[in-house]
Amino acid sequence: MKIVVTVKLVPDPNAEKRIDPTTKRLVRTGVETVLNPYDEYALEAGLQLKERAGGDSRVTVFSMGSAALKETLRRALAMGADDALVLSDTALEGSDVWASAYAMAKALSTLEFDLLIVGGLTDDSSTGAVPGALAEHLGLPCITNARKIDVGDGKLEVERETDVGYQIVRGSLPVLITTALTFGEPRYASLKGIMGAKKKTIGTIGVSDLSLDLPVGTSGSKTELRSFAPPPARGKGRTVEAADGVAGATSIFEFLREKKFV
Amino acid sequence: MDFDLTDEQKAIQSLAREFASEEVAPRAEEMDREERFPYDLVAKMAELGFMGLPFSEEYGGAGADTVSYALAVMEIARADASTAITMAAHVSLGATPFYLFGTEKQKQQYLVPLARGEKLWGFGLTEPNAGSDAGNVQTKAELRDGRWLINGTKAFITNSGTDITGGTTITAVTGKRADGSREISNIIVPQDTPGFSRSRKYRKMGWRASDTRELSFVDAAVPEENLLGPRGEGYRQFLSILDGGRISVAALSIGLALGAYDQALAYSKERHAFGKPISKFQAISFKLVDMLTQIEHAKLMMLRAAWEKDEGRDYVQAASFAKLFAGELSHRVVNEALQIHGGYGFMDEYPISRMYRDQKINEIGEGTNEVQRLVLARLMGL
Numbered sequence: 001m002k003i004v005v006t007v008k009l010v011p012d013p014n015a016e017k018r019i020d021p022t023t024k025r026l027v028r029t030g031v032e033t034v035l036n037p038y039d040e041y042a043l044e045a046g047l048q049l050k051e052r053a054g055g056d057s058r059v060t061v062f063s064m065g066s067a068a069l070k071e072t073l074r075r076a077l078a079m080g081a082d083d084a085l086v087l088s089d090t091a092l093e094g095s096d097v098w099a100s101a102y103a104m105a106k107a108l109s110t111l112e113f114d115l116l117i118v119g120g121l122t123d124d125s126s127t128g129a130v131p132g133a134l135a136e137h138l139g140l141p142c143i144t145n146a147r148k149i150d151v152g153d154g155k156l157e158v159e160r161e162t163d164v165g166y167q168i169v170r171g172s173l174p175v176l177i178t179t180a181l182t183f184g185e186p187r188y189a190s191l192k193g194i195m196g197a198k199k200k201t202i203g204t205i206g207v208s209d210l211s212l213d214l215p216v217g218t219s220g221s222k223t224e225l226r227s228f229a230p231p232p233a234r235g236k237g238r239t240v241e242a243a244d245g246v247a248g249a250t251s252i253f254e255f256l257r258e259k260k261f262v
Numbered sequence: 263m264d265f266d267l268t269d270e271q272k273a274i275q276s277l278a279r280e281f282a283s284e285e286v287a288p289r290a291e292e293m294d295r296e297e298r299f300p301y302d303l304v305a306k307m308a309e310l311g312f313m314g315l316p317f318s319e320e321y322g323g324a325g326a327d328t329v330s331y332a333l334a335v336m337e338i339a340r341a342d343a344s345t346a347i348t349m350a351a352h353v354s355l356g357a358t359p360f361y362l363f364g365t366e367k368q369k370q371q372y373l374v375p376l377a378r379g380e381k382l383w384g385f386g387l388t389e390p391n392a393g394s395d396a397g398n399v400q401t402k403a404e405l406r407d408g409r410w411l412i413n414g415t416k417a418f419i420t421n422s423g424t425d426i427t428g429g430t431t432i433t434a435v436t437g438k439r440a441d442g443s444r445e446i447s448n449i450i451v452p453q454d455t456p457g458f459s460r461s462r463k464y465r466k467m468g469w470r471a472s473d474t475r476e477l478s479f480v481d482a483a484v485p486e487e488n489l490l491g492p493r494g495e496g497y498r499q500f501l502s503i504l505d506g507g508r509i510s511v512a513a514l515s516i517g518l519a520l521g522a523y524d525q526a527l528a529y530s531k532e533r534h535a536f537g538k539p540i541s542k543f544q545a546i547s548f549k550l551v552d553m554l555t556q557i558e559h560a561k562l563m564m565l566r567a568a569w570e571k572d573e574g575r576d577y578v579q580a581a582s583f584a585k586l587f588a589g590e591l592s593h594r595v596v597n598e599a600l601q602i603h604g605g606y607g608f609m610d611e612y613p614i615s616r617m618y619r620d621q622k623i624n625e626i627g628e629g630t631n632e633v634q635r636l637v638l639a640r641l642m643g644l
Contacts, residue, residue, distance in 0.1 A: 071269060078273060188281060191311030191324035194273045 001053040001151065004113040005046040005081065006104070006134075007063045008036040009072050010124040017124075024225045025094075026124055033069045035076060038119030040186035041179045045149055046117045047080045047187070053151065058082045060111060064092065064104050070202050077197035078189035084200070085111070089207040094218035097129045102220065104130075105137030106210040114173040120145060120180065135176040143169050147182040271330045274315075278334040281310065282341035290342035293471035294616050297463065299424055300471060303345055308379020312338075312349055317361055321369055322377035328506075328568040332513040336564075339517025340524065343620035344471035346517060350510040351420035351472075352376070356383030358506060359431050359448060363491035363499055372450065375428065384422035384430035386451075386477055387500050390415055394633045396433075397497060401479065403434035403449050409483045410436075410449055412457070416477040423460040423475040429453045430477060433496045446496035450488040457482035468620035504628060505578050508585035509571065511628040512564040515588035516557060518621055519595035523553045525614045526599035529606075540602070549598045557595065560588040579641045586634035589624040596621040 011017055011031040018027045035043075043061070050057040059081045061073055067088035077084060087107040095103060108116065116138070118131045135142035147166060148159035151173070160167040161180040189197070207216065214220055238255070242248030256262045267275070286303060293300055307313055316331045317323025331353065339346035360373040360383075375381045392398040401414025412434060416422075422430050429452040436447040451458055461476040491499050527550055530541035540546045563584040570577035596618045600607035607614045625631045 074269060075273065188310055189273065189277055190309065191274060191277070191315060191326060192319075194270060194277065195319075195325050197273075198270060 001049065001055075001057040001115065002111075002113045003046045003050055003057065003059045003115045003117060004108065004111055005039070005043045005059060005061050005076075005117045006108075006119070007039040007043065007061050007073065007076055008119075008122045008124075009033045009063060009065050009069045010036045010122060013037060013123045019228055019230075024228060028066075033072045035072065036119055036122050036124075038121045038123065038179075038181070040079075040119075041181055041183045042117040042119040043076055043079060043081065044186040045146070045177075045179045045183050046115070048184070049115065049149060049151060050080075060085060060113070062087070062104070062108060062111070064088070064100065064107070067204050070204065073202055074197050074200075075189055077200040077202070078193040079187055080189075080193060082200065084202040086202060086204045087206070087210075088204055091207045091217050094221065095216055096221035096223045097127050097133055098222045099216045099220040101130050101133030101137055102214060103207070103210070103212070103216045105134055106212055107205060108134070109138060110205075110210070114175075115149075115151070116140065116174065116176045118176060118178050120178040131176060131178045138176065140174055140176045141171055142176045142178075143171060144178045145180040146177050147180045149177060267329070267333075270326070271333060274326055274330040275333040275337060277310065278312070278337035279340075281306070281312075282338045282345075286338060286345050287341035290344070290471075291611075291613065291616065293342070293344060295610070297465075297470045299473050300345060300348070301425065304348060304379065304382070304426070307345075307349060313352055313379030314357065314377025315353060317357065317373065317377045321361065322374040328509060328571045329565060332509055332564055332568040335510050335513035336517035336520070336561075339514045340521040342471070343514060343518050343617070344469045346514050347469050347472050348382075348421060350507075350514055351385070352379075352382050354507040354510045355385035355503065356421055356431075359385065359490055359499065359503055362502065363448070363495075368450070368490065372428070380426070381428035382421040382424055382426050382473075383428050384419045384477075385500075385503065386416035386419050386422070386430045386432035388417050388419070390417045390476075393417075394630055396500065397446070399433050399435055399444075399446055401432060401434045403436050403447065405436070405486060408486050410434075410486065410488060412449065412451065412479040412482040412484070414479050416479075418464070418474055419477055420472060420474050422473065422477055423463065424473045427453055427473075429455070431490055432477070432479075433500055436493060436496075439494070445494040447493050448490040448496045448499055449484060450490055451479070451482065451484055455482050455484055468616075468623055470619075505581055506571065507628045508581040508634075509564065509567050509577075511624065512560070512567065512581070512584040512588040515585075515592040515621075515624040516560050516564055518617055518624065519553070519557050519560070519588075519592045522592075522596045522599035522614060522617045522621075523550070523557060525612070525617070526550060526553070526602040529603050529612075529614075533604075546602055549602060553595045553598055556591050560584065560591045563587055579638065582629075582634050582637045582641070585629065586631060586638065589631060589634075592621050592624045 012034050015031045020027050046059045050059050061076045061081045061084040064087040070086045073084045121128045143158045145161045146158045147161045150157045156171045158169045240251050311324035314323035315326050319325045335350045357376040376383050403410040403412045431450050435444050437445045439445050457480045464474045530546050531539050533540045567577050567580035567584045570580050600614050600618050603614050606612050
């Protein structure tokens with residue numbers, strides 16, 4: 001079975017972030033780059049399916065972004081992916097969901113795969129729209145929010161996480177699946193994996209390697225970021241001053257009831 | 263000069279840091295309180311490759327270098343010294359003797375399961391009356407009818423009595439040389455050897471979740487082939503094992519100091535006094551600055567010793583410098599870190615109280631502060 005997992009390189013989710021007011025883009029310098037945490041679940045799904053399928057199954061990691069950061073993908077290889085491909089080109093800068101998904105789809109269509117597994121969201125832009133757009137561009141069925149994937153004899157059964165429980169969806173390959181965070185904790189990259197990863201290849205392609213019919217980057221984008229604002233600073237909060245414990249507890253309880261917490 | 267770690271070293275350090283903070287740190291307090299050996303953590307460390315980190319892949323190891331090993335020990339000690347010493351003693355003292363001096367057959371038989379972390383192994387040098395004076399070993403092994411007959415006692419032996427311990431390699435007097443001096447050899451003693459028994463675990467001030475025992479040998483017999491390395495080379499062999507072990511004890515000390523610093527830093531930002539966080543007072547912030555300055559200093563010394571070992575150079579002096587400095591530094595740092603916690607630091611529910619107890623052994627184990635000075639004085643030609 002051939003599995004491709006898309007991975008985005010994002011600034012460390014725990015780091016303070018800043019948006020450049022001129023470019024309106026996230027400042028990526030000076031912040032450590034990591035694998036998008038949601039994509040680690042997609043990778044875990046891919047690796048589990050590869051292990052179960054056995055044989056000559058492979059997991060290829062695909063990423064679109066800066067080639068300078070591609071060594072960060074070594075972590076995905078250390079976790080167990082077999083190789084990686086990076087689509088990198090300055091012409092892609094400023095691509096919105098539509099243009100990104102178009103370029104990614106063009107690059108992904110050069111790879112053979114049965115399953116394309118995508119994280120449900122990215123930690124930096126958080127649109128959640130790329131998986132659907134990718135499926136559309138690739139002409140693939142799309143099953144979102146998978147918490148369990150079973151593949152056997154070319155047949156596919158997926159448990160989809162929903163607000164009220166889960167659905168069982170059956171389908172055929174090839175398919176695009178997005179993973180839910182309930183899929184299972186992503187594995188650690190073992191020492192053997194880390195030592196083995198340095199021998200694995202991270203390939204790079206650019207826009208000229210793809211047969212694009214439409215523009216990409218800012219000019220190929222259908223949306224434009226007009227303005228942005230940091231989240232409002234949290235207020236100071238309310239301090240309860242009371243004559244005694246009972247009065248204090250009462251006023252806190254009133255507050256909780258008013259907010260419908262109790 | 264290049265101070266950058268390789269991508270691989272960085273990846274191993276961050277794996278160890280993640281593992282330590284997610285799996286080890288949340289358990290440290292309970293393991294210490296209940297003096298419980300963490301079998302499940304050891305199994306996880308084995309699965310990830312930590313238990314055979316610096317050994318080559320052909321013997322079941324991960325094939326990483328000494329710098330990576332030191333960084334891994336440091337990160338795990340930052341979360342819990344007991345777990346770190348379990349790993350470090352296993353690698354540096356339990357498995358390394360086989361790696362350095364074992365025959366191919368011994369490596370296959372003993373080293374492979376140790377490097378995979380399926381079994382643990384002890385290293386029995388210290389005796390009730392032979393600590394710093396390690397040459398004064400009293401345990402005797404007599405070759406009789408193709409077997410070594412061992413009699414004696416070993417003290418403070420780490421990893422010697424867990425459910426997954428395979429045995430202990432001990433130093434013993436195996437005869438007299440022509441010049442009348444005592445001949446010391448290393449002998450492999452599997453756990454199920456008749457006449458070899460272990461005491462209950464010691465009750466310790468620190469490292470309470472690690473397994474430390476006294477070993478006793480009463481006519482314990484092992485086959486002649488259980489000699490490790492050439493007969494009479496025991497003294498030279500254990501000195502070289504201890505040289506390497508100093509790098510990991512330096513790493514343990516620095517890790518513990520970093521862990522104490524982490525605690526003090528977090529506490530000083532949370533704790534308010536006189537209307538502001540206590541980290542804003544120079545009395546506290548200067549302490550934190552001094553702590554981190556010295557930790558950085560020790561880290562450089564440790565990394566240099568590890569690097570020299572990786573480069574195949576004579577690293578003995580660098581390792582002794584690092585061990586001496588790091589051991590004493592960890593004393594100063596845990597002391598100041600606890601002081602910053604005030605009365606809360608004296609309470610068991612704060613990790614700093616455990617760290618304070620775990621620290622002292624860093625100045626004793628693997629060569630006391632005084633022995634380090636002795637080693638260094640000799641190396642300096644004094």
